[in-house]
Amino acid sequence: MTKRHLLGHLLGIVPFGTVRAMRLLHRGRHLTILTYHRVMDRPDYFPFDEDLISASTRQFRSHLDFVTKHFDVINFRMLDEYMEKNGTLPPRALIITFDDGYRDNHEVAWPILKEYGVTATMFVTAGFIGRRRMFWWDRIAYIVKTSPKRDARADIPGAAPVDLGAFPDRQSAARHLIRTVKNLPDGEKEDFIGRFAGIMGVSLNEDEHTLTMSWDQVRELIAGGIEIGGHSVNHPIFSNTGEERLRDEVSGAKRIIEEQTGAAVITFGSPGRGILTAEEKPIFERKLRSVIAESGYKFCTMYRWGLGYEKGFEPYGVPRISIESHDTDRLFKIKLAYPELLTY
Ligand SMILES: [Zn+2]
Numbered sequence: 001m002t003k004r005h006l007l008g009h010l011l012g013i014v015p016f017g018t019v020r021a022m023r024l025l026h027r028g029r030h031l032t033i034l035t036y037h038r039v040m041d042r043p044d045y046f047p048f049d050e051d052l053i054s055a056s057t058r059q060f061r062s063h064l065d066f067v068t069k070h071f072d073v074i075n076f077r078m079l080d081e082y083m084e085k086n087g088t089l090p091p092r093a094l095i096i097t098f099d100d101g102y103r104d105n106h107e108v109a110w111p112i113l114k115e116y117g118v119t120a121t122m123f124v125t126a127g128f129i130g131r132r133r134m135f136w137w138d139r140i141a142y143i144v145k146t147s148p149k150r151d152a153r154a155d156i157p158g159a160a161p162v163d164l165g166a167f168p169d170r171q172s173a174a175r176h177l178i179r180t181v182k183n184l185p186d187g188e189k190e191d192f193i194g195r196f197a198g199i200m201g202v203s204l205n206e207d208e209h210t211l212t213m214s215w216d217q218v219r220e221l222i223a224g225g226i227e228i229g230g231h232s233v234n235h236p237i238f239s240n241t242g243e244e245r246l247r248d249e250v251s252g253a254k255r256i257i258e259e260q261t262g263a264a265v266i267t268f269g270s271p272g273r274g275i276l277t278a279e280e281k282p283i284f285e286r287k288l289r290s291v292i293a294e295s296g297y298k299f300c301t302m303y304r305w306g307l308g309y310e311k312g313f314e315p316y317g318v319p320r321i322s323i324e325s326h327d328t329d330r331l332f333k334i335k336l337a338y339p340e341l342l343t344y
Helices: 003-013 016-027 057-070 076-086 103-116 136-146 170-181 186-200 215-223 243-261 280-295 329-337
Strands: 030-036 053-055 072-074 093-100 121-124 227-230 267-269 299-305 318-322
Touching: 003 329, 016 030, 016 057, 016 329, 030 053, 030 057, 053 057, 057 103, 057 329, 072 076, 076 093, 076 227, 076 299, 093 103, 103 215, 121 267, 136 170, 136 186, 170 186, 215 227, 215 243, 227 243, 243 267, 243 280, 280 299
Parallel strands: 030 093, 030 318, 072 093, 093 121, 121 227, 227 267, 267 299, 299 318
Antiparallel strands: none
């Protein structure tokens, strides 16, 4: 029996409400934060990165059924107000976050959030809003999925050559490339993608695809009670980025969003980073935290999995729980009930 099966059985014996009450009793107040990227029903033809779809509309509704029953859904702005007034975390708080700024956040997720009368925090990539640009992972998926070539080889600097014909499907091939490319310095990553498009015979006409929201959509979300947070300007791989560039990406996001919307931005959602060694990780996080503080944010989600406990609560190191479309409804509940026991 796997750990997940065991936890699933446990949840059948000890109901979620009891698990939460026991945690509150033993470890004190805590904040649960969920990470979504895209919410959508995948169309038959989908040339982009499928791994970015965190939930179908059915799954998202089922998540909200559960979440609204057991939690008070807030955003970071409301958290800030509560903490200023009471000096503690709210007792039953959960924050739903969305990364990147995909168009479906406005067109698909928001109408469902409204059905349930709940807010969210959406972290948008400022340089992609209102522009026809494709994120680097979508560019790789697009090249792999639309290429007329079946068996090309990808030569990623510093890695073993990748034989694209060896994967069961193109999404798996794209996933492997995305994971490998993530560890390249940012400039090398961009060079590779350009070269790879040429080898695969794909022209990346980014103007043909509107994947991210417009500023009008972002403004509408704000008027409707959604909090907008920063998620960098260009979404480079954060740990492969020099300090100067990091500063521009973090403070630039806040400046651009505030200029475009007139709303104060107090939260930063850290974009993905490459693989770091045990020594590199604290150095990188320290550097990032100081850039976040200098830029004037009050909260920052960090590369951590789990719950944010009041004891030792770090506003610049808020952990989250990542939601994936391959999670069953039962696994979703397990993730929320026992996040510390799941380690991916
Ligand atoms: Zn992101």
